[in-house]
Amino acid sequence: AQTVTQSQPEMSVQEAETVTLSCTYDTSESDYYLFWYKQPPSRQMILVIRQEAYKQQNATENRFSVNFQKAAKSFSLKISDSQLGDAAMYFCAYRSALITQGGSEKLVFGKGTKLTVNP
Amino acid sequence: DSGVTQTPKHLITATGQRVTLRCSPRSGDLSVYWYQQSLDQGLQFLIQYYNGEERAKGNILERFSAQQFPDLHSELNLSSLELGDSALYFCASSVSPRDMTRTEAFFGQGTRLTVV
Numbered sequence: 001a002q003t004v005t006q007s008q009p010e011m012s013v014q015e016a017e018t019v020t021l022s023c024t025y026d027t028s029e030s031d032y033y034l035f036w037y038k039q040p041p042s043r044q045m046i047l048v049i050r051q052e053a054y055k056q057q058n059a060t061e062n063r064f065s066v067n068f069q070k071a072a073k074s075f076s077l078k079i080s081d082s083q084l085g086d087a088a089m090y091f092c093a094y095r096s097a098l099i100t101q102g103g104s105e106k107l108v109f110g111k112g113t114k115l116t117v118n119p
Numbered sequence: 120d121s122g123v124t125q126t127p128k129h130l131i132t133a134t135g136q137r138v139t140l141r142c143s144p145r146s147g148d149l150s151v152y153w154y155q156q157s158l159d160q161g162l163q164f165l166i167q168y169y170n171g172e173e174r175a176k177g178n179i180l181e182r183f184s185a186q187q188f189p190d191l192h193s194e195l196n197l198s199s200l201e202l203g204d205s206a207l208y209f210c211a212s213s214v215s216p217r218d219m220t221r222t223e224a225f226f227g228q229g230t231r232l233t234v235v
Binding site (some may be wrong): 033106108 | 121161174177209211213222223224229
């Protein structure tokens with residue numbers, strides 16, 4: 001079974017600075033997807049960024065980028081020019097891409113990292 | 120707005136009772152997932168339905184059941200409720216037949232269940 005580990009329960013960053021959230025995962029599969037979701041106090045789960053394992057190029061979405069190291073099974077999220085609105089819980093998630101009969105596209109989540117942005 | 124609608128937003132009920140949570144997926148999405156978020160267990164996958172059929176089961180208790188209807192909306196039924204069932208229950212949807220390259224799941228706002 002796949003597992004996702006976020007080793008930083010809490011992180012803080014100054015407004016306008018850069019912060020990196022860590023995520024490692026364990027899988028025996030070669031093809032999969034990785035995601036970062038954001039959960040602000042409103043509790044809505046919002047997709048931040050996704051990465052396909054077969055792509056070597058790291059995904060970027062505006063101020064958000066990832067450092068995907070497939071061999072190390074590492075998937076960190078970098079937030080540049082941090083804003084007060086970035087304060088939230090951030091969850092790393094894994095999804096298998098090899099959906100065999102009876103398989104599932106379910107997400108396996110890490111425990112989350114609470115990010116505080118200081119003005 | 121994710122396009123996934125969950126009702127009710129909040130629910131307070133007593134131990135031993137039964138409740139039904141409802142989810143309407145994004146237009147055209149065939150898969151519905153249910154997740155439970157609690158402080159001690161984090162986000163746990165409960166069950167997935169795809170086009171009306173159960174596709175995968177996770178850590179779902181026997182007291183819980185779900186179904187997906189022909190119009191693709193889904194309901195999660197929780198019975199014989201215990202204090203420990205208090206949690207945030209999320210519904211998510213994915214897999215639009217119009218765009219099979221999209222892999223992400225979109226989440227509703229959740230139902231906050233409090234068992235007293």
